[in-house]
Amino acid sequence: MKIACLQTSVLKNKQDVLKHIFYALKESCEIYSPDFILLPNNFLSLSQGIVYTKQDVSELFEMFSSIAKQFKTYIITGTINYSNSEPANAYIINNEGFVINGDFVFEEDAYVVFDTEFGKIAVVLEENFWIVENTRIFCLKGAEVIFVPGEPWNKEVEVKKASIWGISALNCVLVAYCSYRSKNTATTTKSIIASPYEIIKESEELEKLLFTEIENDLIQSIREPDLSLKKTLWWVLYNRNPKMYHELINANQPVVE
Numbered sequence: 001m002k003i004a005c006l007q008t009s010v011l012k013n014k015q016d017v018l019k020h021i022f023y024a025l026k027e028s029c030e031i032y033s034p035d036f037i038l039l040p041n042n043f044l045s046l047s048q049g050i051v052y053t054k055q056d057v058s059e060l061f062e063m064f065s066s067i068a069k070q071f072k073t074y075i076i077t078g079t080i081n082y083s084n085s086e087p088a089n090a091y092i093i094n095n096e097g098f099v100i101n102g103d104f105v106f107e108e109d110a111y112v113v114f115d116t117e118f119g120k121i122a123v124v125l126e127e128n129f130w131i132v133e134n135t136r137i138f139c140l141k142g143a144e145v146i147f148v149p150g151e152p153w154n155k156e157v158e159v160k161k162a163s164i165w166g167i168s169a170l171n172c173v174l175v176a177y178c179s180y181r182s183k184n185t186a187t188t189t190k191s192i193i194a195s196p197y198e199i200i201k202e203s204e205e206l207e208k209l210l211f212t213e214i215e216n217d218l219i220q221s222i223r224e225p226d227l228s229l230k231k232t233l234w235w236v237l238y239n240r241n242p243k244m245y246h247e248l249i250n251a252n253q254p255v256v257e
Contacts, residue, residue, distance in 0.1 A: 041078030069097030078149025
């Protein structure tokens with residue numbers, strides 16, 4: 001499984017932004033042939049004053065579809081806002097060029113896991129990822145890779161790095177977190193790919209692309225039952241009773257004691 005995190009740039013002109021994304025995606029595919037490309041959250045809305053229309057977004061998805069189909073890659077994005085009224089959402093374009101999840105809105109369609117030929121995947125937006133039970137529930141539903149369209153960090157960089165690794169370890173899951181390159185010196189650009197055993201790779205500040213290749217069955221092997229509790233991390237994921245989560249997942253209102 002080959003994963004690429006594309007750290008897009010903040011640009012001032014709308015056409016420059018769209019061209020930048022197109023050429024960055026195409027170059028990534030031509031050089032690395034990734035199975036998954038992850039884009040940051042709000043990658044269209046990074047520069048103040050740029051207004052995108054529905055036509056712009058439609059053309060963007062046509063471009064995504066064309067690249068995904070041509071290079072047989074999945075493209076995963078965070079929120080694509082072209083007006084203040086657009087909800088937080090995420091999109092998965094599969095390697096045949098189709099949007100397989102439509103307008104994925106976390107609050108309404110929470111905990112959706114998607115089957116791919118590389119295993120089960122889920123997308124968690126930046127603001128939801130730090131609520132650790134969200135990832136826990138995705139993993140109890142079978143997710144083997146969590147993709148996080150993220151943003152630059154303005155503080156506690158080492159703590160957040162450790163948190164990403166910790167969430168990966170505690171849930172026996174791969175985590176791919178993608179940020180964008182910001183010129184704001186008060187923020188830190190950081191993309192990370194983590195397994196339960198280690199931070200596999202992390203980006204440099206102005207690096208355009210973070211890429212790595214991982215064994216397809218890594219997470220499955222980690223999750224193999226091992227009652228000796230020595231060979232795998234199976235017990236970490238299942239040491240809490242999964243049945244306790246049914247009420248949480250299916251509740252129409254907050255669950256309280």
